[in-house]
Ligand SMILES: Nc1nc(=O)c2c([nH]1)NC[C@@H]1CN(c3ccc(C(=O)N[C@@H](CCC(=O)O)C(=O)O)cc3)CN21
């Protein structure tokens with residue numbers, strides 16, 4: 001696996017030209033609580049990273065790539081190797097945003113030590129700055145173990161897709177008072193354990209607002225509330241490149257339709273022998 005990732009602004013006497021944009025840092029993200037909302041999108045490829053990076057504060061290499069890139073039924077089958085390959089591509093394509101990478105299901109739950117080994121391996125392989133893991137009270141000691149050893153951790157509470165086989169689906173969470181209290185306790189536990197930020201996914205809005213008020217680090221909402229300290233969406237959902245989308249998605253583009261139109265136009269040209277045209281053909285001699 002290649003580990004050629006972008007270095008920070010490399011200035012020296014030999015090369016005094018500063019890089020155009022300095023990459024944001026995890027502490028800068030933590031300090032952003034309560035200010036202008038933080039902008040986060042997922043990216044899985046070098047090109048999507050290049051296009052999204054200038055507009056974001058953070059890029060997430062989400063395990064949602066299982067469904068979006070690989071056509072898997074959930075995020076449960078996603079492996080560390082898949083995350084490493086896509087994480088390295090996203091780091092190569094980004095210069096500005098903090099790159100956060102999901103720890104996949106099965107790579108961190110068994111023990112803090114196992115979590116550290118796998119998280120450290122992922123950061124080495126990719127050059128990402130931080131990991132994200134799902135869970136609350138049960139994962140708090142693991143969050144602390146990683147942070148104390150140099151790995152920044154983003155939490156993720158509420159609708160935690162890696163637990164789909166326990167939860168039974170992707171419905172909104174926190175509709176009963178008991179469930180609401182549990183989600184709030186989960187967010188507080190990971191925040192107090194040292195998480196630099198916490199994703200709140202698929203919860204009824206008052207829970208997201210309460211958590212945002214009660215924890216010291218920024219909350220990042222998805223299907224949560226505009227009162228969160230930031231928002232995240234899956235890039236492909238927002239672009240119209242993924243068919244089944246949740247209520248919390250707003251489509252800013254219909255790239256799927258546009259790609260279909262382009263493929264249809266190409267197919268018509270080929271079948272009518274309009275492609276290739278003169279400009280796409282190599283002449284036997286002279287320029288061309
Ligand atoms: N493309 C994509 N976008 C995501 O946001 C995403 C993934 N993939 N994969 C991992 C998880 C799974 N997520 C999901 C998946 C489905 C729903 C969904 O269909 N929600 C329905 C309600 C479902 C129910 O009530 O049972 C909705 O209408 O919002 C929500 C979140 C969020 N994450």
Ligand SMILES: CC(C)C(=O)C(=O)O
Nearest residue numbers: 042062063064199232
């Ligand atoms: C939806 C976000 C928060 C995520 O975890 C993912 O894309 O995997």
Ligand SMILES: [Mg+2]
Nearest residue numbers: 062063064102
């Ligand atoms: Mg995820």
